[in-house]
Amino acid sequence: MxxxxxxxxxxxxxxxxxxxxxxxxxxxxxxxxxxxxxxxxxxxxxxxxxxxxxxxxxxxxxxLDATGTLHVGEHTVTCALSLRSHQPVLTDSGFPDLEIPVPWWNDRTLRFRFPHR
Structure with missing residues (x-):
């Protein structure tokens, strides 16, 4: 059970x-x-x-049930998330500082961007 x-x-x-x-x-x-x-x-x-x-x-x-905008550049993909009430938890956890290399995106780097609180 x-x-x-x-x-x-x-x-x-x-x-x-x-x-x-x-x-x-x-x-x-x-x-x-x-x-x-x-x-x-x-x-x-x-x-x-x-x-x-x-x-x-x-x-x-x-x-995860969030909206935002993807900005695809030559070397990076930036996920700009819309303001949400639980965003400070992500910000305090260090997500704005993450840079994640994604090999299957032609080695582009994934970044997150959050609006100011």
Whole structure:
């Protein structure tokens, strides 16, 4: 039951249609992707003060369900996020200082930009 509850938390936070596939292969893929996404949420939550034990759906609502603008340059991709009430948590966690090289983007670097609070 603990495993089912954990999968339910991941599914409600990642996959809006839950496991609706009719083919067993798709269900296995859906389950695998859901667990990978849930683990990704958990890794993000560990970096955010006061959100270390938050459920995946709360992480999605507060931080990933956001709007912004992508600026694609020759060497960088900048994600300029819109102002949100939970943004100070990301700012205090060091996200504005991150520069992440992404090999499959022709070695462009991903950066985040936040509006001033």
């Amino acid at each position: 603990t495993i089912e509850n954990e999968l339910d938390a991941h599914i409600s936070g990642f996959h809006p249609d839950a496991l609706s596939s009719g083919v067993p292969l798709n269900v296995e893929l859906d389950t695998t992707l859901t667990v990978v996404a849930g683990t990704s949420y958990r890794m993000l939550a560990r970096k955010l003060p006061r959100y270390e034990t938050a459920a995946p759906d709360k992480i999605r609502r507060h931080f």
